[in-house]
Amino acid sequence: MGRSIVLEESKDVGKRSRIWSREDIDHVISKNKGSDLIEVIYLQSSIPYKANWGSEAFSSMWSLRILIILCNVYLPHGLTCLPSSLKILEWQAYPLQSLPHRVHLLAFPPLISSLASLKELDISDYNLKIIPNALGCLPSLEVLDLSKNNFENLPDGSCVFPPSFSGLASFKALNISDCNLKTIPNVLGGLPLLEFLDLSENDFSNLLDGNCVLPPSFSCLSSLKFLKLINCNLRDGSIPKDLSCLSSLKELDLTGNKITHLPAQCVANLSLLSTLHLSYCPKLKYLSNLPPNL
Incomplete structure (x- = not known):
């Protein structure tokens, strides 16, 4: 009919x-x-x-x-x-x-x-409030752009990333800049092949004094080459004391933050680090123990 x-x-x-x-x-x-x-x-x-x-x-x-x-x-x-x-x-x-x-x-x-x-997915500026659990059903996904969404945060300031997210075995690049994040999700440490991570334009100023912006799970990101934390309201104490676990890191961008210095051993052992961005950090006073390639 x-x-x-x-x-x-x-x-x-x-x-x-x-x-x-x-x-x-x-x-x-x-x-x-x-x-x-x-x-x-x-x-x-x-x-x-x-x-x-x-x-x-x-x-x-x-x-x-x-x-x-x-x-x-x-x-x-x-x-x-x-x-x-x-x-x-x-x-x-x-x-x-x-x-x-x-x-x-x-x-x-x-x-x-x-x-x-599917290997690349751009869902930036998509008005997402939560991360769809179905993203974990993309075994071939390598590049994901989630930027400019407005994710909801739990009362403790954390954002819910589904457990399936860590099952993206081929994942290499993630952009979650400008997403209203208050903390960095621990589940991101379950992406061992991740090479590029952009967390810029998220406000991490509500971290308790002495709390590091990067969760402990980041110690597993030995393939990470590019890390961007631009304009994240980072201050002294929120930068990790030692980033040597990110042994493949080539570029670290901390532009536009409120730090006065980097911890003494923060980047000292990053032998591959060739670019360190610290522009527009008006409180920056000194740097020490920089790796040889800088």
């Missing part, structure tokens, strides 16, 4: 509100026949196939709200655009390594659970 009503909407497939047959979907997308009348695309097939879709094939479907693809589709031209109207995306065996930027989805778990080969 419902399909009959849709078929009566127009003889032109590209001007119907819903499309579900493989032939119609191929015709509309490969021929750029899509219009702002299409709201739902549902493709299900047991046969893998190569789709001759252009990288911007969805760009004219301004009203597309639901895109569900339950089959193996090879996209030789890639995918650079999805409409901003899209709210629900479920794509079985998603063939690419990243999603087009600025896809604001309501149904986050379906998106994640079907994109097991």
